[in-house]
Amino acid sequence: MRSELTPAKGFVISGLLSLLCGALFGVIGSWQHVLPNFVDAIPFVKSRPLHVSLVIAWIFLTAVGGVYHYLPKIVGVPLHSTRLAWLHLAVFIGTGFAVIASYFLGRFGGREYWEFPPALGIPIALSWSLLIYNFFRTANKHKGPWPAYLWMWATGVVFFLITYAEANLYLFPHFTSNMVRELTVQWKAYGALTGSWNLLVYGTAMVVMERSTGNTAIARSKLAYLLFGLGFTNLLFGWAHHIYPVPSALWIRILAYAISMTEWIILARMIHQWRATMEDGKNGSSTLFGRFLFASEVWVFLNLGVALLISIPAINLFAHGTHVIVAHAMGSTIGINTTILFASVFFIGERAHSGPTRAGFWIFNGSLLAFWLCLLGAGIVKGWFTVMTDLPFQKITEKIWPFIAGFAVSGIGLFTGLSLLVWGALKVLLASNNKEEGDAHGTVELDAIPVENRCPSMPEKVMQHQR
Amino acid sequence: MVAFNKVLDGSNGPSGFGVHRHRVVYFVLVGLFILQSGLTYTVSTEAASPAVELNDAAQRGEALYREFNCTACHQFYGLGGHMGPDLTNVTVAAGKGPDFARAVIFHGSGLMPNLAVSKEQADDLVAFLEAVAATGTYPIRSLDLTPWGTYEQMHSDAK
Numbered sequence: 114m115r116s117e118l119t120p121a122k123g124f125v126i127s128g129l130l131s132l133l134c135g136a137l138f139g140v141i142g143s144w145q146h147v148l149p150n151f152v153d154a155i156p157f158v159k160s161r162p163l164h165v166s167l168v169i170a171w172i173f174l175t176a177v178g179g180v181y182h183y184l185p186k187i188v189g190v191p192l193h194s195t196r197l198a199w200l201h202l203a204v205f206i207g208t209g210f211a212v213i214a215s216y217f218l219g220r221f222g223g224r225e226y227w228e229f230p231p232a233l234g235i236p237i238a239l240s241w242s243l244l245i246y247n248f249f250r251t252a253n254k255h256k257g258p259w260p261a262y263l264w265m266w267a268t269g270v271v272f273f274l275i276t277y278a279e280a281n282l283y284l285f286p287h288f289t290s291n292m293v294r295e296l297t298v299q300w301k302a303y304g305a306l307t308g309s310w311n312l313l314v315y316g317t318a319m320v321v322m323e324r325s326t327g328n329t330a331i332a333r334s335k336l337a338y339l340l341f342g343l344g345f346t347n348l349l350f351g352w353a354h355h356i357y358p359v360p361s362a363l364w365i366r367i368l369a370y371a372i373s374m375t376e377w378i379i380l381a382r383m384i385h386q387w388r389a390t391m392e393d394g395k396n397g398s399s400t401l402f403g404r405f406l407f408a409s410e411v412w413v414f415l416n417l418g419v420a421l422l423i424s425i426p427a428i429n430l431f432a433h434g435t436h437v438i439v440a441h442a443m444g445s446t447i448g449i450n451t452t453i454l455f456a457s458v459f460f461i462g463e464r465a466h467s468g469p470t471r472a473g474f475w476i477f478n479g480s481l482l483a484f485w486l487c488l489l490g491a492g493i494v495k496g497w498f499t500v501m502t503d504l505p506f507q508k509i510t511e512k513i514w515p516f517i518a519g520f521a522v523s524g525i526g527l528f529t530g531l532s533l534l535v536w537g538a539l540k541v542l543l544a545s546n547n548k549e550e551g552d553a554h555g556t557v558e559l560d561a562i563p564v565e566n567r568c569p570s571m572p573e574k575v576m577q578h579q580r
Numbered sequence: 581m582v583a584f585n586k587v588l589d590g591s592n593g594p595s596g597f598g599v600h601r602h603r604v605v606y607f608v609l610v611g612l613f614i615l616q617s618g619l620t621y622t623v624s625t626e627a628a629s630p631a632v633e634l635n636d637a638a639q640r641g642e643a644l645y646r647e648f649n650c651t652a653c654h655q656f657y658g659l660g661g662h663m664g665p666d667l668t669n670v671t672v673a674a675g676k677g678p679d680f681a682r683a684v685i686f687h688g689s690g691l692m693p694n695l696a697v698s699k700e701q702a703d704d705l706v707a708f709l710e711a712v713a714a715t716g717t718y719p720i721r722s723l724d725l726t727p728w729g730t731y732e733q734m735h736s737d738a739k
Contacts, residue, residue: 146663149691156693157663161652223646225660279617287621289642290634292712294625296657301620338602345606349613357734359657360716362624366734368616426730430720434658434666499719506665507690 120198122542124178125458127206128171129535129542132451135167136528143521159216162228166212169227169310172446173273174205175454176313177244180266182461183320184251187263193250197243204240208233224283224299227306231281238277245270260329261337262316268345269312276305297353297361304352311450312348318409318453321402321460340382343375354424358433366426373424380417401466401474405456408478412448416441419489431500436513436520437492440485447481447527455534462541473533480526487523491516631714641708648695650705657718664692668718671710682706 142160144151152160185192192198212229215221222228248270252263259267280302282288289295319332331337353361353369419441423432432438459466491513498509627633634642645651653664660666671678686702688694697705717733724732 158649158652158693161661162649221646221649221652223649223651225651282621286639290639291625291627291632292634292642292656292715293627293632294621295642296659297620297625300659301617342602342605342609346609349609350616356657356659358718358720359659360628361620363735365616365620365624367730370730426734427725428729430723430731434655434719436662439662500721500723503721 119182120195120202121178121182122461123199123202124174124181124205125461126539126542127202127209128174128178128454129458129538131167131174131209132171133532133535135164135171136531138164138167140521140524140528143524146517147521158221159219162221163213163216165226166216166229168446170209172314172450172454173310175458176269176310176317177201179317179320179454179457179461180244180248180270180313183317183324184248184266186324187260187320188251188255190251190254193247197247201240201243201247204236204243208236208240226303227280231284234277234281238274241270241274241277245274258333260319260323260332261341262319262323262332264338265312265316265319265341269309269316272305272309272312272348276302276309280306293359293361296359297356297365300355300359301352304355305348307445308344308348308352311445312344314450314453315344317457318406321453321457322406325400325402325460340379343379347372347376351424354429357426357429370424370426373421376417376421376424380414380421384414400459401470402456402460404474405452405459408474409449409452409456412444412452415485416444416448419444431496432492433496435492435495435499436488436516437496440488440492443481443488444485448485452478455538458538459541462538462544466537466541469533470537473530473537475530476526477530477534480523480530483523484520484527487516487519491520629714632711634708634711637704637707638711639708641704641706641711644697644701644705645708648697653692656712657716666718667709667712668716669713671706672713678706678710681709 138155138160141152141155142157142164145157145160155163181192181198211233215230215233220230222230248267252259252267255263279298282298282302283295287294288298319337323329323332350372351369353365354373357366357370419437423429423437423441494513494516495509498504498512504512650667651660653661655661655666656668658666667681670676670681682702682705684692685695685697685705686699720731720733722731722733726732726735
C-alpha cells in the first residue's frame, strides 16, 4: 500500500526541501566571508536572506506539518478541514516562491531577519489564519483538560500571528521616525516570533515523547504547566535581553533581565533530571527519533547555559554584537529546533533507516559542534577586542579569521549531514509499504507500541527554552 | 488503561488548563503583555531630543538602508549582520565622519561592495546615519559594572 499524501506530509516534505536549499545558501554565504568573490551571481546581500528565510521556513513548515499530523490523533477526531489545510500549504508554497524570486530580483525587506517585501506578508497571515481556525475547531473537541502541549500549540499559533503583525508595525512612520523605537519594537516582535515557533516545536517534542513512551501523565503534570507558564512569561517579557545597549526606557531592559534569570530554574531542573536519567542508564537511543530527541536535550543544555550567561548585562556587554550571538541563534535553531523536528519527521515515518541516514546523524551533530565552537571562539575574541581596545574593525576581523574559516569548513560538514538526513527522510515519507506512526488512530493505541521502541526521555527537559 | 481513560476525561485531579486558576494566570500574563506593548510603543521609547527624530532626508535614508539591505552586513547597537562594522557612531567617530561615510557608501571598500548608490541617495543615507548617531553611544567601552550584574551606561543612557 502506498502511503497517502496528506497535507501534513506536504508540509514536512516542503520543509525538508526548504532546509536543503536554505543550508546550501548558508554554505555560500559563509564562504563569502572567506573568499570575497565566491559565487558572484548570488552576492552576500542575496545569499543571506535566502539562507535565513528558507531555514526559518523549514522550522515552521515542519512544525505546522507536525500539528496537522498529530492533532487529530491526540483529539481522536479527524482534522476539521483537510481542504483548508491543503489551501494553507498551497498559499505558503506560492508565497515562498514569490519571496525567493523577490530576493533574486534584489527586492528585500531590509530588516532583521525574517524579511521580504511586506506585501508578501498578507498571504502568509491569511493562510496562517486558516491554521488557527482549523486548529481550534479540531482541538475544541478534545475531552477534558488540555495537556500542556495543546496549550503550547494554541499559544504558538496565535502568537505567531500577533507577533508577525507587530513585526510589520514599521510600515507606520510613528515607529520608524525614531530609531530607538524602531530597533526596540523590531526586536520585541522578532524575539516573540521566535518564541512562538519554539512553542510549536517544543509542543511537538512533548507529543513525540508521549506517543513513543505511552506515558500520558507527564504532559499533564503540574510541572509541565509550570514550565510552560515560565516559558510563556519569557516569550512575552524576555525579548529585551537582545537590546541591552539600545537606549530605551531602563525598566524594559531590567524587566527582561529579571525574567530571563528565571530560566536558571529550568536549567537546574534539567541537570537534576539528567543525572537521574544517566544513573538509570537510559538515553533513548535505540531508535533514530530517540537519538534525535536525546541530541536535542544535549543542545538545549549547551544553549541554555550560554543563553543564561549572555542574559547577564555585564557579560552581554562582551557578547552582544559578536558571533557569540550567532552561535546562540544557530545552536537554538539548528541544535534544538532542527533536531526536534527531525525526531518528529523520523517518528512520523518510522522504519529501519539505512546506513547513510545514521551516518548523517553523526556528521550533522559533529559538524554542528565544531561550527558552534568556532562561532563562540570568534565572538569571544571579537567581544574582548571591541570592549577592551580601540582596535579597528578590520584588525579585529583579521584576528578572528581562523575561527571564521573553521566555521565555513564545518558548515560544509553540516550541509553534508543535513543532506543525508533530508534524503533519508524523503525516502521514508514517500516510500511504499510504509509502517507509519499514522496507522494508530487516537492516543489510546499508544499501548500498542513495543517497549523497545519507546523513548524514555523526559519531555519537560526540552520543552522550555523560549528564545 | 483505566488510569489513562481517567486522564482523558479530566477526572484525574487538579492539573490542567481546564482548571480556572491556570486560566486566570494565563490571561493576566496576556493583559500585562498588552500593557507592556503599549508603553513600549509610546512613552518608553520617546525621543530624548529633537535630533533623535528622523527628518525627511533621514527617513528617506532609512528606507534606502532597507532597500539596499545594508543590514545584511552592518549593525546598529550591535544588531544586524557581521560582515561589516557597526555603524551607530560612524559619522561622529574620531578619524571618520559624514564625508568618510559618504565616500565608502558611494565607492565601496574592501568587502563592502559598490552598490551603485546615487549621490543623492548617499546623502540621504548619511543623514540617516547622523540621526542614528544622535541616539546614543555604541560600542560601550567603559567597564563600570554594578553589583547587580548590569553596567553603568545601561542606567545612565536611559531616557
